[in-house]
Amino acid sequence: MYTQSFNVPDAPGGKTVPLTQPIEDPARQAAFDARIDADGRIEPQDWMPDAYRRTLVRQISQHAHSEIVGMLPEGNWISRAPSLKRKAILIAKVQDEGGHGLYLYSAAETLGTSRDQMLEGLHSGRAKYSSIFNYPTLTWADVGVIGWLVDGAAIMNQVPLCRCSYGPYARAMVRVCKEESFHQRQGYEALLVMMGGTEEQKAMVQDAVNRWWWKCLAMFGPPDADSPNSVQGMRWGIKRVSNDELRQKFVDATVPQAKVLGVTLPDPDLKWNEARQHYDYGQIDWAEFWETVNGNGPCNKERLATRVKAHNDGQWVRDAALAHARKQQERRMKEAA
Amino acid sequence: MSAATDYLLHLADNALVLGQRNAEWCGHGPILEEDIALANVSLDLIGQARLLYQLVATLKGGDCTEDKLAYFRDTHEFRNYTLLELPHRGPLSGYAQGDLDYSTTIVRNFLYSALMALLWEALEKSANADLAAIAAKSQKEVRYHLRHARDWLVRFGDGTDESHARAQASLDHLFAYTQEFWAHSPAEAAAIEAGIGVDVRTLQADWDAIVDAALAEATLVRPAVGGYVTLGKQGIHSEHLGFLLAEMQSLARAHPNGAW
Numbered sequence: 001m002y003t004q005s006f007n008v009p010d011a012p013g014g015k016t017v018p019l020t021q022p023i024e025d026p027a028r029q030a031a032f033d034a035r036i037d038a039d040g041r042i043e044p045q046d047w048m049p050d051a052y053r054r055t056l057v058r059q060i061s062q063h064a065h066s067e068i069v070g071m072l073p074e075g076n077w078i079s080r081a082p083s084l085k086r087k088a089i090l091i092a093k094v095q096d097e098g099g100h101g102l103y104l105y106s107a108a109e110t111l112g113t114s115r116d117q118m119l120e121g122l123h124s125g126r127a128k129y130s131s132i133f134n135y136p137t138l139t140w141a142d143v144g145v146i147g148w149l150v151d152g153a154a155i156m157n158q159v160p161l162c163r164c165s166y167g168p169y170a171r172a173m174v175r176v177c178k179e180e181s182f183h184q185r186q187g188y189e190a191l192l193v194m195m196g197g198t199e200e201q202k203a204m205v206q207d208a209v210n211r212w213w214w215k216c217l218a219m220f221g222p223p224d225a226d227s228p229n230s231v232q233g234m235r236w237g238i239k240r241v242s243n244d245e246l247r248q249k250f251v252d253a254t255v256p257q258a259k260v261l262g263v264t265l266p267d268p269d270l271k272w273n274e275a276r277q278h279y280d281y282g283q284i285d286w287a288e289f290w291e292t293v294n295g296n297g298p299c300n301k302e303r304l305a306t307r308v309k310a311h312n313d314g315q316w317v318r319d320a321a322l323a324h325a326r327k328q329q330e331r332r333m334k335e336a337a
Numbered sequence: 338m339s340a341a342t343d344y345l346l347h348l349a350d351n352a353l354v355l356g357q358r359n360a361e362w363c364g365h366g367p368i369l370e371e372d373i374a375l376a377n378v379s380l381d382l383i384g385q386a387r388l389l390y391q392l393v394a395t396l397k398g399g400d401c402t403e404d405k406l407a408y409f410r411d412t413h414e415f416r417n418y419t420l421l422e423l424p425h426r427g428p429l430s431g432y433a434q435g436d437l438d439y440s441t442t443i444v445r446n447f448l449y450s451a452l453m454a455l456l457w458e459a460l461e462k463s464a465n466a467d468l469a470a471i472a473a474k475s476q477k478e479v480r481y482h483l484r485h486a487r488d489w490l491v492r493f494g495d496g497t498d499e500s501h502a503r504a505q506a507s508l509d510h511l512f513a514y515t516q517e518f519w520a521h522s523p524a525e526a527a528a529i530e531a532g533i534g535v536d537v538r539t540l541q542a543d544w545d546a547i548v549d550a551a552l553a554e555a556t557l558v559r560p561a562v563g564g565y566v567t568l569g570k571q572g573i574h575s576e577h578l579g580f581l582l583a584e585m586q587s588l589a590r591a592h593p594n595g596a597w
Binding site: 068071072075078079080081082083084085086087088091092094095098099101102105140190193194196197198200201306309310313314315316317318319320321323324327 | 353357360361363364365366367368369370371372373376377379380383384386387390403404407408436437439491492493495496497499500503584585587588589592594595596597
């Protein structure tokens with residue numbers, strides 16, 4: 001589903017990537033730099049600097065974790081979906097997110113880190129995931145608004161990743177982006193139908209927009225001036241467009257959609273700037289954003305504990321599959337002997 | 338017409354109630370691949386339910402819709418097998434809480450899919466052409482559900498001591514509920530009479546063969562059954578269906594004039 005801009009370092013104790021690395025092999029480094037400069041792709045078997053590898057592992061695993069944790073806020077409404085059609089759409093969407101997690105863990109594994117290692121990072125609280133999932137889904141309208149705004153913001157972030165310099169990540173993102181666009185349109189369509197319904201339904205949609213709008217703007221990550229990792233990410237062709245540029249693009253695209261829908265975006269400073277040819281918008285509450293990133297949002301503890309519980313409760317299932325596979329192999333070897 | 342709708346509702350309610358139950362795993366599966374697989378099974382079942390409810394709505398006419406049938410009928414009007422409404426855990430009272438148990442899920446999906454693989458195949462010859470078409474589509478889906486559940490049943494039985502014990506406990510818990518498969522309800526009898534439905538008892542020997550072969554491979558013991566035969570398909574349910582429906586129907590009923 002969704003990234004915030006993944007230039008947020010993981011918590012201490014995890015591997016952090018120093019921005020400058022001693023050059024390990026000048027000839028290979030030069031070949032790597034030349035490929036990056038020519039906008040070429042780096043593949044798993046290619047030599048790459050350690051810092052590039054670690055940055056990618058961190059970013060792709062954070063993205064994968066976001067998909068998996070992101071299943072929870074929307075999954076919250078599957079049992080109560082108000083029609084069978086919407087129930088089927090929602091299950092399929094949450095399932096797609098699981099699928100995205102699977103591609104992304106696989107893409108990160110090509111860099112030499114196992115899924116178990118990545119999950120250990122998530123479950124221990126060291127690895128980050130998109131902070132947007134630390135907010136609760138309080139009404140059914142949240143499901144539509146997440147599709148429209150959260151997936152919409154994610155698409156802005158992720159489309160440039162289809163051109164990322166690391167081949168497996170870029171290719172995974174092509175499929176992810178196609179599915180995300182579909183989710184966004186489904187979310188928007190669900191809201192359009194609700195806005196044609198009862199007064200209570202309209203109020204439900206407006207309330208959800210009010211709660212999610214600012215959180216979505218923060219998904220693009222800190223302002224460019226406060227985002228030092230971005231520079232190296234740009235140099236490596238991992239990051240293509242800056243946080244502020246993406247945020248502006250999102251605001252400009254969303255304002256007309258809100259008008260068609262008939263909802264108000266909760267920002268008194270939001271207005272068209274003729275000189276800039278963009279919408280101006282108000283101040284994002286970055287203190288609140290960092291509090292949530294650092295574990296103190298409304299649902300951080302619930303989300304993480306839920307993931308850990310599912311993993312721990314499933315241990316015996318995974319053990320059974322492995323034990324059965326071993327027994328089968330032993331039986332085959334005995335037969336062959 | 339009433340024989341057809343009662344029978345179709347039985348098939349539809351089976352699919353919806355089990356689809357609703359299996360969807361509870363979404364986001365909580367024991368491994369990501371299984372999370373995705375269970376969601377798929379759930380989507381197939383809800384898809385089957387929708388086609389069947391739409392057919393009932395057409396037969397009933399008036400302002401009946403698939404959602405009226407799913408969201409605005411009460412517990413006693415549901416016609417699913419009791420087996421399918423049970424929570425994913427061992428035997429506990431309706432308002433007791435417990436963790437989701439994957440072996441209950443797998444054993445139930447196995448027992449039900451083994452039946453439906455046979456029943457959908459037989460229903461492809463139904464005198465009702467719409468039902469025959471739904472059966473043809475559902476048969477393809479349920480073959481995968483059966484393979485999925487059977488594979489895991491064998492892994493559990495022939496896995497670790499813990500998985501073996503869990504699978505056996507789930508079988509011991511659930512097997513008695515399968516007696517309901519073979520006891521005719523008035524709706525089934527009428528549907529058989531009209532050539533729309535299939536006499537499930539003619540499928541029992543084949544079901545036994547599927548079950549016994551899987552249990553043998555899984556080194557699990559088929560429990561002896563007897564005693565109370567559940568009556569879900571006649572509208573007399575366990576304590577669990579009321580909670581399932583209360584949750585599922587809450588939002589739709591809070592906004593009876595809502596547009597979704």
